[in-house]
Amino acid sequence: MQLQTSAKDQLRAFVSRIERLEEEKAALSADLREVYAEAKGTGFDVKALRKVISLRKLDENKRREEDAVLTTYLHALGMDTDAAESEAA
Incomplete structure (x- = not known):
């Protein structure tokens, strides 16, 4: 198969752009590692910090929805801290 x-x-232009962007991405990743x-x-707890960054990326409705599902699951497994405190009282 021959290309015109x-x-x-x-094709060369696309490859060049992709390679340049990959280099920039690697540099940004290194910068992020340094900040963490x-x-x-x-x-600071890096795991918690990463979670905060992840949550801030979500819009408020999506974040509330995920929180509600997580709370439901924790409660169902007896891991809900509010429920555990209520039962202890």
């Missing part, structure tokens, strides 16, 4: 010259040029390491060094 214009198709070859387009800095936060950890300051005493």
